Amino acid sequence: MNKYAVIFTVAALLLAGCDKLSPPPSHSQAWVAEGKTMGTFYRVTLASPPPDALVGLQEQINQVLNQDNHELSTYLQDSVLSRFNQYNGAEPQPISSAMADLVSTALRIGAKTGGAMDITVGPLVNLWGFGPDKQPVSMPTQSQIDAARARVGLGHLRLSEDVNGQWLQKDLPDLYVDLSTLGEGYATDHLAALMERRGFTRYLVSVGGAVISRGLSPQDKPWRVAIQKPTDREVDAQAIVDLQGHGISTSGSYRNYYELQGKRLSHIIDPATGRPIDHKLVSATVIATTAMEADGWDTGLMVLGTEKAKALAQQQGLAVYLITKTDRGFETWASPQFKPFIIEGLDDPREKH
Ligand code: ADP
Ligand code: MG
Numbered sequence: 001m002n003k004y005a006v007i008f009t010v011a012a013l014l015l016a017g018c019d020k021l022s023p024p025p026s027h028s029q030a031w032v033a034e035g036k037t038m039g040t041f042y043r044v045t046l047a048s049p050p051p052d053a054l055v056g057l058q059e060q061i062n063q064v065l066n067q068d069n070h071e072l073s074t075y076l077q078d079s080v081l082s083r084f085n086q087y088n089g090a091e092p093q094p095i096s097s098a099m100a101d102l103v104s105t106a107l108r109i110g111a112k113t114g115g116a117m118d119i120t121v122g123p124l125v126n127l128w129g130f131g132p133d134k135q136p137v138s139m140p141t142q143s144q145i146d147a148a149r150a151r152v153g154l155g156h157l158r159l160s161e162d163v164n165g166q167w168l169q170k171d172l173p174d175l176y177v178d179l180s181t182l183g184e185g186y187a188t189d190h191l192a193a194l195m196e197r198r199g200f201t202r203y204l205v206s207v208g209g210a211v212i213s214r215g216l217s218p219q220d221k222p223w224r225v226a227i228q229k230p231t232d233r234e235v236d237a238q239a240i241v242d243l244q245g246h247g248i249s250t251s252g253s254y255r256n257y258y259e260l261q262g263k264r265l266s267h268i269i270d271p272a273t274g275r276p277i278d279h280k281l282v283s284a285t286v287i288a289t290t291a292m293e294a295d296g297w298d299t300g301l302m303v304l305g306t307e308k309a310k311a312l313a314q315q316q317g318l319a320v321y322l323i324t325k326t327d328r329g330f331e332t333w334a335s336p337q338f339k340p341f342i343i344e345g346l347d348d349p350r351e352k353h
Helices: 003-007 057-072 080-086 097-112 122-127 142-149 180-197 291-304 306-316
Strands: 012-015 030-037 040-047 093-095 157-162 165-170 203-207 210-214 224-228 237-241 247-252 257-260 263-266 281-288 319-326 329-334 342-344
Touching (some): 030 057, 040 057, 040 180, 057 097, 080 093, 093 097, 097 157, 097 291, 122 142, 180 203, 180 247, 180 291, 210 291, 224 247, 237 329, 247 291, 281 291, 291 306
Antiparallel strands (some): 012 224, 030 040, 040 203, 093 165, 210 247, 224 237, 247 281, 257 263, 319 329
């Protein structure tokens, strides 16, 4: 798989440690592992690793990704999450502490975005043809939307902890929890933690649109992580950041969509209306301490739209980069916390601060 195969699948494209026009790092300087996971691609790049430090690393990467899939996948019928979704009772169900951390992050960000990020939104995602069900041939009716909305809401989910561990509980028998919107960040954090455990300090890891990089690239320069220009054809960078050990994630409405009756429908659903988002914000990128945190916020900010996303970023002190469609093209906005990470792209003449 060449690097452009990865670029076309993810929202935050990776120019892994090299200029876009220069060749990728040679394998004497870099070790690369890549493949498919969670319906997307993962990649691990290590700069100048001593060969004897690599023993068993690929197997450990596979183990980490398999473990996360075993917890979160909605495609695997026997994943922890699928079993929770299939269970129709109200008794607390056991989950791992890592998964409890994920759910608690999702609930916290859900609350802070006023319910814009909602991990129970699945019935609506499905109704609009972005889940396991196929795309509708006509617009869903208001009564179909209302019926799906009755099965959605963070208030139906409860996380608890006691001496025996962590538990997840629901008060609606057919509540459908989908953690995939934070899943890429979760897996990225786990890959980064594996690199740390193995003693690597110069790495770039990504799952889908979530990325963490630390240290210097094989060229002894900052790793270059690019925020993609919001088109469905171009593979071009809007801005390039140096993450310095942080996590980044981008959510965009310009890739995953289809047209129905002349209207472009995005895969991101506003739980408040029960409909795909319909505004001018085309991508939201967040940098945070963990990739999971970034991955949770990007979707919530995408739902809120440019003005509310800016206000929330400022209120919460988040590192956020927004790309908004205007009559003249695209306008970018970076919060004060985001700007120090940018190594290219701040001098865009259309940019408004
Ligand atoms: P992607 O990398 O595919 O753009 P995101 O992290 O933006 O992924 O998550 C989008 C996915 O999250 C959708 O495909 C859908 O399954 C789900 N989703 C859609 N709307 C919401 C929402 N308001 N809150 C949480 N998850 C959502
Ligand atoms: Mg997300």
